[in-house]
Amino acid sequence: MSTLDPHACRLRVRYKKDGRLAHLGHLEVMGTVMRSVRRAGLPFEVSNGFARRMRIQFCQALPVGASSVAEYFDLLMPEPVNADEALDELRRCTPPSLAPLEAALLPRRLPALEAWADRTQWDVLLDGGVDKQQFIDGLEAALARGTLEFMRGDKPRKLDLVSTLVSCDASASEEGLRLVLQTRATERGSLRPAVLVRSVAGCEPSYVCRMGQWHENPDGTLLSPL
């Protein structure tokens, strides 16, 4: 007899994005994951709209060029499956640089992943020439101003740095200046590491990796997606 909870029809999968595939855009990753699900032969719900599509949800877009070990998607299924077996099938059918790492069955009714996962930790590397103290001074000056002003394409943007940057630890390493950033997504926007680095240090980061995503409770505690 099956021991699967009949209400647990949401398969949440953590996957990575690294190597060359770090250069994929969000839509490209979504398309690849959906095709991997189809190849894996997993059951999935189909929307009833004009265009019938797989019912799947993704977390917030990762910038093009950034790696990650903490990407998530939720697949809505008509019936629960064994999560470990589903993970094995997905691994078999997914390009290694987007390999699924963990999977769990969750209740069907949950808030959308994109809005729910609002806290992120980033590992950022700035190679050569950026002095740690200079960076810290620049960051403090930016925090004192309160907002970051930057260009997205040819449009000027503003972002509240105080509410979107939770913390920043800088340390010098052999490869360059390493930053561990904790950021928060708010209704008014979220902070991208490259935007911060560009504004504070005037250069591009050589490496950006999303290390973790969580939901922040009102009391400030963090809740893991799995």
Added chain:
Amino acid sequence: MRLAREDLFWRIEPLLSMVERPSRYLNHEWGAVEEQPGPFHVCVMYPDVYDVGLPNLGLAILYDELNRLDGISCERAYLPWIDMSALMRERNIPLLSLESSSPVASFDIVGITLAHELVCTNIVEVLDLSGITLRADERDEDEPFVVAGGPSVWNAEPVAPMFDAMLLGDGEHALALISECVRDGRAQGLARVDILRRLAKLPGVYVPSLYDVVVDQTSTRWGYAVPKEGESVPEVVYKHCIEHLSDTEPVAQRIVPYLTVVQDRLTVEVLRGCARGCRFCQAGMTYRPVRERPKDQIIEAVNRGLQTSGYDECCLSSLSTTDHSQCADVLHELYAELGEKGVRVSIPSQRLDSFGVDMASAARSSRKTGLTFAPEAGSQRLRDVINKNVTDQNMDEAARNAFENGYRRMKLYFMMGLPTETDEDLRGIARMAERVAQIGREVCGPRSRVTVSISVAVFVPKCQTPFQWEGQLPLEETHRRQHVMLEAATDRAVRISYHDAETSLIEGVLSKMGRTGFDLVLAAWKNGCRFDAWTDQFDFDRWNDAARGIGLDLEDIACERFDLDARLPWDHVSPGVSKGFLQREWRRAVDEQTTKDCTMNSCTGCGVCQTLRVSNDLAGERQ
């Protein structure tokens, strides 16, 4: 010079963050053959960006076939977009293959698809970026053999100087034979020219450097090609033709791209060839005979292809899918199996009758967005001239059926500048579109938002067709006729769009010229022309300047009519359709006589079956 085979991805990786759509250059797609042990290496290339080239079924077939062979590996390459190629030139990085990121100039064979005339300057760009010597007869002994194939080889003389060999017809088995021939010749230490001589003996292989171009009173000003003195090569090279499509692998397309490509779906070729006999259609003449894949093979292939690729759409591809003798059964069976899985089945073109509408409905079912038909001409007289065997009644019935089936948008394709065309024929286009709109309002109600879009291309006379002797419209006359049609259309439900007359003129020029056309192609490329099929990149002034610089007049070339008995620049290559048949069809066109489809009626005497020793291969009775 042959470059060393080495992985140079590290050289382009730093550029990825600086270019548009970096995923064009990544490789490692699902289904790509990453292990490339060789030792004989072939690179197949589409001379446009990845997103346009990846869906090309011809290259997919060759890639799949060559990678199954022992000792031969096959990789892909595409032309980088202008941002990437500028960076590569700046940093002296040669064009790389995708799988191993090796220089294209390190391969044994480079195969390039001639998809259409407007890729000519891209081919120069490809060779230049690769560092391969541009002219085949100046290449070093150890440089790659550059081989062309694809739908536009039938007058490839304007690009012939860049190719060591050209493959005419079906690529299955043929590129493998070419590869083995080059491999064995190299192993035996043969000189390049001796390997070329061996290649010229393979079926469907034309070696331009073994032919001279002669201009005399029997020819046009572009001359004709004859075997060089002392060379034992055929006077006419006939195409390579497979007998049964069912003998080929139906799921050739195995690579699943990361980025959205122009045809982002699984493609299964359900039949090859078309015998409807439209007199303007080059593909209709050059892909004969008709070879159908049987229903069970199609169903199995679609299911297997969807399972291994993960696509959510499948296209049943061919020149005329709804002509397949088992089309209805295939579509109904596929829809029953796939509809609930959110998988769409599409067919690329609809037959212009009620059956075509039924089939479109069966394929799309829930997605009733719009239907596309190609009446091609606005009057019955002109449709008879071009042998488009459809009537006004067919059109009206198809339209009524489509609107009754829930479609609200109709797109109609036409051509202007067809032989014998009058202003009255052009007004007929507007009348037909308005009649279809009126039928829509009758069926769907006067306030329904029925729209009829008509797209009007400029007729380009193509070689190996009954209209190959015809000239193209001058630019001014094209613009005048566009105006005539625009004035004739008064219904607000009818929307008219045109193909660019200048682009069509260049297409016409390159379709007409002989080997000296290469001077024009080269001059245009030096003038900055590339990606000419891209509207935002095409620059007519640059082409005009290039032509003037070498003493040519583009309009004069495109609009020239050839004498029916003249020896033509492409007479030495043949798809098997005889010149006599084409001349007869030309005369019948002038007399407004139609010719039937030989898959539903008796033989029309085109000559393909006798010449190539093949025949139509149908899976059932056609209706």
